[in-house]
Amino acid sequence: QERSAMGIKLTENERQTLEQCLRNLQSLDGCRAEFAPEPTGESAGRLKLQGPWGRLDYRILTRLRLTESSAETAIHHLRGRPEDRTLLLTDYLPDRVAEKLRRSGIDYIDSAGNAHLRQPPLYIEVSGRRRPERQPRAGRAFQVAGLKLVSLLLRRPEAAAWTYRDLAGEAGIALGAVGPVLKDLARRGYLAGEDENRRVTGIRELFLRWELGYGDRLREALELQRCRWSGHSDLRRLADTIDRQAADAGILLGGELGARLLLGDEGPADQISLHCRGELLPLMLRLELVPDPEGPVHLLRRFGKGDRWSGWQPYPTPLADPLLLHAEVATASPDKEELLKELSDRHLSPRFTDSRMSG
Structure with a gap:
């Protein structure tokens, strides 16, 4: 069973980890470790480490x-909280990820015992431990269909009710997948709540x-498909080309260029994502x-409805919703930390603090 005393409930696999x-x-x-769950907040709790060397507190x-x-x-998220000293706990870290x-x-520390803690005066380095035999599986909420439904709830939290x-049609998933995903999220x-009283909680986490x-x-x-554009090296000109030659193709601009266009940022873009419908080759x-x-051009299949940004933008070409823009930049261009922060501050944080949501 999950522990409801924590602000964020952990699955059984997460609790065991x-x-x-x-x-x-x-x-x-x-090294003596004392863990205290947080009744509220976005972390599993706080950890206090003590020894002859002194004391450390971790989120x-x-x-x-x-x-x-x-x-x-994960690195981007952890760096986005400089006010907290955070320790990442995970099941197993392959060498390249570590x-x-x-x-x-x-x-970090993993279930196998691999660890890296560098907080003077504490220095711990353990590597080479083997993977645990059992591998936890992600729940239904974070499989492909579940992630599509969660993206809808993040864009339109009122959809929880x-x-x-309606949820299946809007998210673009099978009707039979909705119930198990909602159950896993709850x-x-x-x-929280049921039927027409369902609401999203813990929105940031x-x-x-x-x-x-x-x-x-x-x-x-x-x-x-991943591509290069033979027309020009400046990806901003590709946006103009889409406007002139493929305005009817149902393309949404995304990735780094889409984010810069939404923010009115004139800086160069090294990557662009095109969210598409229809046949790929003619496009x-x-x-x-x-x-x-x-190549710097990533072609992605659109899913569901409502993935187009409907607010004001300084550029005429249709853009993907800021949720998708942020996810694409975080995945394809994670080094663009200032861009990610501005996109989050201007378009995601206001959405996540809306009074219609709790958490």
Whole structure:
């Protein structure tokens, strides 16, 4: 069962991971760990480490099944909270993912006992431990269909009170998938109430988990082709070309260029995502896009409805919703930290503090 005393409910797999990581810390010489759940907030709780060397306080963040892609998103989220000293707890970190976290200055420990803590006067480095035999699976809410439904709830939290049929149609998923996803979200503490009284809770933490899942699972299911543009090296001109030659193709501009266009940022863009419907080959021919596994143009399949930004924008070409813009930049261009912060501050934070939501 999940522990409801915490502000964010943990699944059984997450709870077991947290407890194993705490045991691993306790087993270290000269280190005593005390964990306290938080009744409110977006973390699993606070951790106090003590020993002859002194004392440290950490905010705990639990994430499972980190890949290189989802690790980039996690790093961005952790760096976005400089006021907190955060310790990442996870089930297992492959060597390349662990190295990425170390280079980014992220402290972590996993269930196998691998650890990296660099907070003077405490220095802990453990590596080479093998993967635990059992691998936790993500719940229904963070599989592909669930992530599509969660994206709808993040864009339109009032949709939580809709009928199953309306939710399925708007999110672009099978009707039979809606019930299990809603049940999983409620079990995790992200939905409260029933039927027409359902409401989204813990919206910020839900967004963090959704964006990790977007980079790790959903984007792979949506990606159609990666290309380069033979027309010009300046991707801003591709937006003009879409306006002139493919305005009827149902394309939404996204990724780094889409984010800069929404923000009125004149800086150069190294990447663009095109969210598309319809046949891919005719579109590529019209836009002079050439397949290239290292190209800066990412073609993605649109899903559901309401993924187009409907607010004011300084550029005429249709843009993807800021939720998708942020997820694309965090996945494809995670080094653009200032862009991600401005996009979050101007378009996501106001949405997440709306009075219609709680948490």
